[in-house]
Amino acid sequence: MTVKIVVTGGAGFIGANLCEQLSLRPDVSRILVLDDLSSGSPANLRDTRAELVHGSILDRSLLKEVVSEADAVVHLAARPSVAMSIDDPEGSHEVNATGTLRVLEACRAEGAYVVAASSSAVYGDSVENPKHEALAARPLSPYGVNKLATEAYTLAYAASFGMRTLALRFFNVYGPFQPADHAYAAVIPAFVDAALRGEPLRVHGDGLQTRDFTFVETVVSVLVDAVMREVTSETPVNVAHGAQVTLLELVRELSAVLGRPLKIRHDPPRKGDIRDSQASCDRLHRLFPDIAPVSLDVGLRRTVDWFERTMTTDSGRPR
Incomplete structure (x- = not known):
């Protein structure tokens, strides 16, 4: 069929x-x-x-x-x-x-x-x-x-x-094809884009807010x-992945992937942002028992690889 x-x-x-x-x-x-x-x-x-x-x-x-x-x-x-x-x-x-x-x-x-x-x-x-x-x-x-x-x-x-x-x-x-070149970009493409261009990573608030990056x-x-x-x-x-990662931990993971330290710039917190987020995946695993989540270090490596392949000479940004 x-x-x-x-x-x-x-x-x-x-x-x-x-x-x-x-x-x-x-x-x-x-x-x-x-x-x-x-x-x-x-x-x-x-x-x-x-x-x-x-x-x-x-x-x-x-x-x-x-x-x-x-x-x-x-x-x-x-x-x-x-x-x-x-x-x-x-x-x-x-x-x-x-x-x-x-x-x-x-x-x-x-x-x-x-x-x-x-x-x-x-x-x-x-x-x-x-x-x-x-x-x-x-x-x-x-x-x-x-x-x-x-x-x-x-x-x-x-x-x-x-x-x-x-x-x-x-x-x-997060991952390949996620845009970084606009004001509403998600945090991982924004971080990767800034890191590859040698600019500070903009962290809104103290960076201790947590996310379940998938x-x-x-x-x-x-x-x-x-x-x-x-x-x-x-x-x-x-x-979701089912993990809880702070933005500062994310910066450290990205730094490890790139093999160099990254600079951070702290900006004011954004309205509407959630402080902490982590998913229970029990229902997901019952319905989709064969799905295994990709770890953050592997996902970041693949994301960085895609960004590096798609950097343009005109704008210095991924497509």
Whole structure:
């Protein structure tokens, strides 16, 4: 049996890595990517079999056309930034919450299986660690609220309409194809980019805040397995490494990978940032027993290797 898979936001960071892996599978007959290219790039798909459709998930007629006859949809399209959501709450809501609703409506009409990306940001300022899926959601940012709506809609469509769905809460995903050249860049690409250019690493706050950094290969392995087996869950599922790393520890790990000391510049803390984050992965391991997370040192080495390969002479930045 071969399947047609649609990836919304597939020209972006996680989507491009997913399309690379799907392209290697003979049981995947067609990969269609819907992306508005606001943060993704067609170049990210050049080594894949994916067909790019340039457009927005807010476009109902285009969604209907793209999702037609799809067996599965991996919904990754989003404005993936806490800071961006604080700068533009309505725009963030429109793409992340309303956009998810429109994707689900298109999938409901087609009968497609849906995997939707949520975020650890839904946990907000919960002090309990590791964070398990039964914890009350307490988002600190509009982005966290958007993602809570994303997963709630996804699970509600399963309950209301009998759809096959899975909502995954991603924790601090990093790796190849993650952009570093904008104001809302995530911490690892920002650190790697600065380190390779010989600039100080900007640490917001004291650097003792913790994150559960998850290499993109781990996330992609979960997504591929979910799609091929049509894994479902009535509750959200954390996707993470299961470790707790401070930003200062991250700097030391990156320094070890590069083989040289790195300078740090401390900036003021950012609004909406969570102090500590670590995932409980018990539910993930029950649903995906064959998935083994990639360690931070290995993930950082692969990330640095990719950045070094893709540095451009024009801007000095990765694509």
